[in-house]
Every structure is written in structure tokens, then in C-alpha cells.
Amino acid sequence: MPSFSSHPKQRSDQMESGSTTSRSSGDGSQRAATEALVRVRGLHFRRGEQRIFDGVDLDIPRGLVTAIMGPSGTGKTTLLKLISGQLQADAGEIEVDGQSIGSLSRSELYALRTRMGMLFQSGALLTDLDVFENVAFPLREHAKLPESVLRKLVLIKLEAVGLRGAARLMPSELSGGMARRVALARAVALDPTMIMYDEPFTGQDPISMGTLTSLIRQLNDASGLTSIVVSHDVSETAEIADHLYIIANGQIMASGSPREVAASDSAWVRQFMDGEPDGPVHYHYPAAPLEQDLLHSAVH
């Protein structure tokens, strides 16, 4: 398993909680009370006629794993793009580490992004570069390091995700799980303050999923990162998250520690957490009665 150098503060926290992969709700709530690295206030965002966010407020606490969950198409990935400045909000304020994203110039935004990592759903590896060069890419772009130092750094990052032996493979030769681990090594290459994971568990086999869950938790704790995990995989996400937000219909439907959210008596939250096919969120997409549709087609 990965061997990251452990951050002193996180090591003491781990000792207090006794585990890095299974966290108590009390521990999560206590940590959630810490300073926010990302502050979102009154966020409004539309895509065409579709309202994605309608006055969302949320805080991403520094040093914790915060999960943003919700059904597909509710704007989870859009939220990450808004936080990272890839999209501009229609209204509202997004602050990352005290800097308002909307008011940053392009160069200031790029400077901030060198302190952010993002793991894309597809991995987003550069297909014309091999694994080693993909991980080396941000270092070559931003850190003027001698080749020997760069090589060592890249190999350390790859060792951490268990893929040092795959350094010379091309992205097309990697499985989906391996590609995401390489992307993770690349995302942490510049030792960012914050890392965002976009649907890291989608389409993963149980072994890859277990590896990724452990990596996300251990990376966060060992490197003193702040992590935002966007996912709709309830059990895996709840297992590693300190704090959960559930979003739907452009608003925050629930928030709190995994245990607090799991104990929610909201019918909507219950349906989402328990994976019920019908409930406040209907199984059927809104449509005219079936009989009417069938008879209508018979006439034609």
C-alpha cells in the first residue's frame, strides 16, 4: 500500500481517531468545525434554461475529506468546475483559500491552480505521453528541477500509487483503475493544498475501488490535504468522508457527518442513501399516462 510521508498534525489526529479509513461521526463533526478552505455563498448557476444551482451555501473544511453527493445530473461536477474557475458563476461568491475565484485574473487563477489538484472522471491523461511523462508534466511546466531530481520525484509519486513499474507504459495500455491512479499521482505532483476528485469510483472493479478509497484517505491524512470527493457511490464515499453534502434540485438537501446524514429522517435523503427506486424522486420521467400514449400511437 502507499507510503506517503505523514503530516505531523494528521498523524496526531489519526492516533486520536484510531483509524484512517473508518471515522466516527463525532470526529468528523469536530473537524468540520475547523476553518473553511473553500467558501461558497449564494451560488447561482444556469446552463441554458436549466437551473443548476439556486442559492447554494457550503464550506469545505481545511484538512478534511468532504464529499459532495447527489443523483446524476445534479451539478456535482459543475460545482468542482465552478470552484476551480473553469466555469463562472451567474451570481454568488466562491472563495478558495481567501481568494475570490470570480475576481482573479487569468494569471492569478493559474497561480491558484498550481495549489489545486483535480482527478477527472476519465483520468484525462495526455495520450501522447507515457505514464512517467504524464506525472512529470506539471513538474516540467512549473518547477524548474534538474532532470535527476525530477526523475526521483516522479518515481516517488508513482511508487505511492503502486505504479512505479508501469512508468514506461502508454495510457492506452492501462486499465481504468490504473489510469486513475496515474492521474492521482499527477494531481499530487506539485504537492497541492487541495485535491478534487470527480466520480473517482465510477466503473471500477472492487479491487480498484478499494485501492482508490484507501489512497484518497491516506493521501489526505499523510499529505495534509483538503479533499473534495464528488460521487454518487454512497457506501464508498461515506466510508472515507468526514463531511457530506447532498445536493439536488439546485440546493443542499442535507449536510453533516456520514452518520448524521445516514440518520436523517428526510424522505428524500433516505431514498438517496438507501437507493430506493421510487420515492420523492420518481422512477418514471414525467410523461402523459401510458394508455394515452399507446392509444395515440395506435391512431397513427
Added chain:
Amino acid sequence: MLDSIASLGRAGLAAVASLGRAHLLLIGILGGLPSMLIRPRLLVAQVYNLGVLSLLIILVSGLFVGMVLGLQGHYVLSQFGAAESLGVMVAASLVRELGPVVTALLFAGRAGSALTAEIGLMKATEQLSGLEMMAVDPVKRVLTPRFFAGLISMPLLAALFSAVGVMGGWFVGVGLLGVDDGAFWGQMQSKIDFNEDVLNGVIKSLIFGVVVTWIALFEGYDTSPTSTGVSRATTRTVVHAALAVLGLDFVLTALMFGG
């Protein structure tokens, strides 16, 4: 009636907006020139991808076009007893028109479509977003070297097309049809003017290089990130680039040779 007017208006607005985005992209691409000059390796790699890998189709096409010109030219000229002027006819046709135009059309089909598909797929697979998130401007890092590689490759490919075409015309005219070798080259040398013919041909191919590469990059960068989107963008590149080349060729020919 009103609906058709409204849809016409929407299409017009979309075309103007698209043109605006294309110009903004061009400004961004040109803005990447200083950072590209710091790392010329990126440019060299793209000159190889766009230029060297297009050589085969350009050389083979040039040879056949020259051979056809030799055959047709000999047929017409020999009726007026002017078969010795075959060299001038072949060279002028190639250097002034066919070299730049046919090379640009082939370049749009071979390299332009590949550029659009590559950039479109980079967008669809989030590689461009990935670069953005690594604080690397994808326009400067990915598009600028490709644009200047197209600009450099096109005149060189057009020159090779014309050179091989002249050899094809010589092979058919002199080698097969018995035109005098000395007359073929001598008349060509005396009648083809460097500024009037060769330089104007180079200017044409430079302009075609800018237009074809710009269209290809814009279509890829502006595509909807789906397989259908990339497929449509690739088709648009070939169609728009071909129309732009042929339309511009008329304008440039009128300006250069219209008297």
C-alpha cells in the same frame, strides 16, 4: 413564415458568434508565439506530424497531376505546333495554381481532419480541462505549435508538390511523347518569373496554410465533446477549408494576376 425568418436569424447569429469565437481563438494562438519560441521542440514535433507525415500523399498526387498536365498540355499544344512550350505550361500551372490549391485541399483532408479529431478528442477526454487544471494554457501549449507547424508546412509541401509535378510533366512530355528536352527546360527557365509566378504561389500557400490550420484547430476546439460532435467537426473542417481555399484562390488570383 415567421418561423423560417426566426430560424434564419438564429443561424445568422450563430454564424457571427462562431466567427467571433474563431477570431478570439486566433488571437489566443498568436499570443502563444513567445512561449512556443522558448520551447521549439513542440513546433518541430508538429512540423513532423503535419508536414513530414503528409509527404507521401503530396508527392504521389503531385507526380500524377504533373503527368496528367504533361499529357493534356501536349495534346492541346501540339495542335498549334507549340509542343516545346509544354515545360512553361506545366510549370506555370503548378507554381501559380495547382501547387498551392491542390496541396491545401490535400492538407485539409489529411492533416486538417487529423488536427480537428485530435483536438476534439482531447476535449472529449478532458485532456484540455486537465491542462487547464494543471495551470497550463491549452491554447498556448497545444494549439499554437500546431498552428505555426501548419503555416510552415504548407508552402514547403506546395513547393515539393510543384517540383514533383514538373518532373511528372517532364517524364510524360520528354520521356514518353518526345518533346525536346532542351526546349522543355529552356522555355520554362525563360518564361517563369520568380516574383510573378513563384513568389505569388508561395504567398498563396502561406495564406492557405493559415486558413486551413485555423479552421481545423477552431473546429476541434469548439466542438461539442461527444463522438457525434467530433465527427461533425471533422467533416466541417474538410468542407469549410476546401471552400475557403477555393474562394480565396479566386480572390488572390484576381489580385495577383488580374492585371
